[in-house]
Amino acid sequence: MAVTETRKPPLFEQFFAVRRFAAALSFTGDGEQLLFASNLSGQFNLWRVSLQGGWPDQLTAFMDETVRGVGVSRDGRILLCADRDGDEFHQLYMLDPDRGWPEQLTDSPQVQHFVGSDAWSPDGSKFAYAANARKPTDMEIWVRDLESGNTRPVFGQGKFAFPGPWSPDGSQLLALDFRNNSDVSIFLVDVEAGESRELTPHDDEAIYLPGAWAADGSGFHLVTDAGSEFRGLAFYELGANRWDWVEEPRHDVEDLKVSADGRVLAWLVNEDGYDRLQLRELDGGRELPTPELPAGARPHLTGAQPPLALSPDGSHAALIVSSPRRPPEAWVVETGSGRAWPVTDSRIGGLGEEDLVDVELVSYPSFDGREIPAWLYRPDVESKAPVVLSIHGGPEAQEKPVYQPVYQYLVSRGIGVLATNIRGSTGYGKSYQRLVQRDWGGGDMRDWEHAAKWLRAQDWVDPNRIGVFGGSYGGFAVLTCVTRLPQYWAAAVDIFGPSNLVTFAKAVPPTWKRFIARFVGDPDTEADFLMERSPITYVEDVQTPLLVIQGATDPRVVKGESEQMVDRLQSLGREVEYVVFDDEGHGFTKRTNELRAYRLAAEWLERHLLPNK
Numbered sequence: 046m047a048v049t050e051t052r053k054p055p056l057f058e059q060f061f062a063v064r065r066f067a068a069a070l071s072f073t074g075d076g077e078q079l080l081f082a083s084n085l086s087g088q089f090n091l092w093r094v095s096l097q098g099g100w101p102d103q104l105t106a107f108m109d110e111t112v113r114g115v116g117v118s119r120d121g122r123i124l125l126c127a128d129r130d131g132d133e134f135h136q137l138y139m140l141d142p143d144r145g146w147p148e149q150l151t152d153s154p155q156v157q158h159f160v161g162s163d164a165w166s167p168d169g170s171k172f173a174y175a176a177n178a179r180k181p182t183d184m185e186i187w188v189r190d191l192e193s194g195n196t197r198p199v200f201g202q203g204k205f206a207f208p209g210p211w212s213p214d215g216s217q218l219l220a221l222d223f224r225n226n227s228d229v230s231i232f233l234v235d236v237e238a239g240e241s242r243e244l245t246p247h248d249d250e251a252i253y254l255p256g257a258w259a260a261d262g263s264g265f266h267l268v269t270d271a272g273s274e275f276r277g278l279a280f281y282e283l284g285a286n287r288w289d290w291v292e293e294p295r296h297d298v299e300d301l302k303v304s305a306d307g308r309v310l311a312w313l314v315n316e317d318g319y320d321r322l323q324l325r326e327l328d329g330g331r332e333l334p335t336p337e338l339p340a341g342a343r344p345h346l347t348g349a350q351p352p353l354a355l356s357p358d359g360s361h362a363a364l365i366v367s368s369p370r371r372p373p374e375a376w377v378v379e380t381g382s383g384r385a386w387p388v389t390d391s392r393i394g395g396l397g398e399e400d401l402v403d404v405e406l407v408s409y410p411s412f413d414g415r416e417i418p419a420w421l422y423r424p425d426v427e428s429k430a431p432v433v434l435s436i437h438g439g440p441e442a443q444e445k446p447v448y449q450p451v452y453q454y455l456v457s458r459g460i461g462v463l464a465t466n467i468r469g470s471t472g473y474g475k476s477y478q479r480l481v482q483r484d485w486g487g488g489d490m491r492d493w494e495h496a497a498k499w500l501r502a503q504d505w506v507d508p509n510r511i512g513v514f515g516g517s518y519g520g521f522a523v524l525t526c527v528t529r530l531p532q533y534w535a536a537a538v539d540i541f542g543p544s545n546l547v548t549f550a551k552a553v554p555p556t557w558k559r560f561i562a563r564f565v566g567d568p569d570t571e572a573d574f575l576m577e578r579s580p581i582t583y584v585e586d587v588q589t590p591l592l593v594i595q596g597a598t599d600p601r602v603v604k605g606e607s608e609q610m611v612d613r614l615q616s617l618g619r620e621v622e623y624v625v626f627d628d629e630g631h632g633f634t635k636r637t638n639e640l641r642a643y644r645l646a647a648e649w650l651e652r653h654l655l656p657n658k
Contacts, residue, residue: 062394116164131630260307309359334383
């Protein structure tokens with residue numbers, strides 16, 4: 046008699062046997078290779094690969110540092126920034142790509158330094174970066190002369206500022222003044238004189254993000270949501286002191302680039318969470334072929350996404366793309382034909398797309414009639430299934446259709462996932478995004494409750510086996526759910542979530558203090574309001590088994606936020622487990638830590654949501 050062998054589900058390690066990318070992506074100066082930051086080595090280092098693909102060259106060998114950003118001069122020199130153990134005090138390094146070890150340019154352990162793809166002046170004699178070197182609360186723009194090594198601030202005193210692109214002649218620099226998540230303005234800085242003027246003054250809050258210059262220096266491209274729900278593509282003409290739409294917004298434009306020769310314009314559009322790359326020749330305005338990229342989006346590390354890149358001559362574009370059933374890869378696009386191919390191969394666990402589930406975009410009604418978008422990962426099981434409600438961080442961010450190994454693993458074990466984009470999420474218009482500002486634990490909590498009610502109403506869901514999972518603001522959401530909506534949850538996992546909004550707001554990084562009253566509330570004048578919204582206030586109502594994971598060096602949600610919640614739960618005799626990673630900050634930069642943390646989370650959810658566990 047023939048015996049049918051039941052196929053064993055893939056191991057946990059197989060779902061995580063992929064590589065992640067940090068927010069660094071750029072072509073080399075000659076345009077023949079691509080630079081990217083990945084944890085191929087177990088930590089996020091800088092790598093270089095041919096445009097035809099193949100095994101990449103490792104350019105840095107950091108063990109504890111994480112490469113966060115990179116800028117390449119036209120003659121090929123590489124500037125990068127990296128922080129240690131996730132502390133977010135990024136330091137600057139210079140690297141000769143042909144020979145040499147990264148030369149550390151800054152060694153200020155309590156100063157943040159940031160560089161991006163537009164750091165270098167056109168002639169390569171200097172570069173611009175952001176740092177809070179003079180005052181911890183101020184992020185200023187600094188310029189460093191390469192030959193002398195002299196540095197000087199040129200813009201941003203009293204502000205939270207970052208450099209944009211240099212003018213073609215290298216005399217001027219665009220700068221952004223970040224006032225809050227809904228209000229950003231553009232300044233033009235005379236680098237030598239240190240003088241500046243605001244190009245986009247406005248009374249109502251609006252976002253203006255600087256893009257690349259026209260080749261003749263007559264103006265520059267920008268992204269703005271002024272007068273619109275969404276961010277569109279525009280061009281600012283300096284002679285007329287005004288801007289006009291290039292593409293009126295129907296969806297958010299999230300990134301844009303112009304090739305160094307001024308020939309090709311590239312921009313990314315967010316359509317329901319999917320990244321759509323569009324290309325255009327600037328001379329004549331001809332639309333270039335639609336790139337043959339997989340449907341997906343850019344991943345992110347601690348909220349930052351790898352940028353869009355263009356080769357100096359505009360012949361190639363590059364993008365990190367991930368899909369629900371395909372891990373992130375670096376893709377190169379031939380702009381003239383639209384042909385695209387991956388130049389990395391990150392999947393090493395033996396799983397193919399056929400082993401993974403696709404995602405379904407659904408929505409559910411909330412208390413005020415709004416339809417809340419969410420991504421549903423549904424398991425193929427005959428009986429009623431448990432489901433985990435997953436809540437992203439930010440909160441002004443977006444759950445996108447990218448590869449989520451922990452989701453795929455849970456589904457393989459018969460646990461569904463509903464990943465929501467509750468009010469406050471980006472990508473759905475600025476009115477929707479602003480709903481969460483100064484309303485943490487308000488309307489958002491009711492969105493989570495309606496998610497639980499919607500799940501309970503589905504005929505395939507076991508209403509008694511619903512879990513909740515999230516990190517950062519998503520961790521705050523988890524703690525809010527188990528303290529203020531305790532009747533819905535059978536298990537919960539909080540990864541570095543704030544538990545006390547007063548202590549959280551007082552302990553955020555110095556550069557954030559100017560924003561916190563707008564984001565959350567003022568801890569000095571609105572302590573009663575913040576405590577009314579804090580999970581710690583309702584800790585005695587917790588019924589749900591809770592796992593808490595925390596990074597010891599986290600500068601955004603400090604360790605004390607987890608400790609006060611865990612201490613109170615332990616004193617009350619509640620079921621709680623607490624795990625601290627001594628060498629991690631806000632997110633996981635070391636592969637071994639990432640695997641351990643998510644294994645703990647998955648096992649906790651399995652133990653409490655699956656029968657016979």
